[in-house]
Amino acid sequence: MVYVHLAEGFEEIEALTVVDLLRRAEIDTETVAVGDSRMVTGAHGITVEADILQEQADYSAAEMLVLPGGMPGTTNLMQNETLGREIQNYVQIGRWVAAICAAPMVLGHLGVLEGRQATIYPGMEVHLAGATPIHEQKVVKDGRIITSKGPGTAMDFALELVEAIKGKSTADELRGDLVFG
Secondary structure, eight states: OEEEEEOTTOOHHHHHHHHHHHHHTTOOEEEEESSSOSEEEOTTSOEEEOSEEGGGOOTTTOSEEEEOOOTTHHHHHHTOHHHHHHHHHHHHHTOEEEEETTTHHHHHHHTTTTTOEEOOSTTOGGGSTTSEEOOSOSEEEETTEEEEOOGGGHHHHHHHHHHHHHOHHHHHHHHHHTTOO
């Protein structure tokens, strides 16, 4: 199970591209509303209905947490204490955590990037507290933490998540089916 977290102001391309590609790869994926309603509006006015509310998420059963960026979506994610605790727990026990665009700042804020390589939306590197910023890669994987730069890297990011869970051959097959790269 993969949980893609949606907070008010999330970046639609980053969230929905990830959900779409993971589901195409037959990876059980649910969108999780971080807030009091399953209806969540993105940064560009697109409202989606999340699969579940955060209080319904069984974090013990998921293998990956995904944080789309966008503003104020990222700051809304960062203010969610339950999500923060789960991210720290996932890093500690060796489960996957992935963040794109501005959302790696949540990981920096939580201190889980210390001593790692990571990327973030250009100009926001100061928020990668303790990490070595990598500028030349669209997606950076360091251990079980995956970060990416922004909306234009959403396909690369999603394919990296597929590869992390299902392997390179599945990601390559999906890449071909999508006529990507």
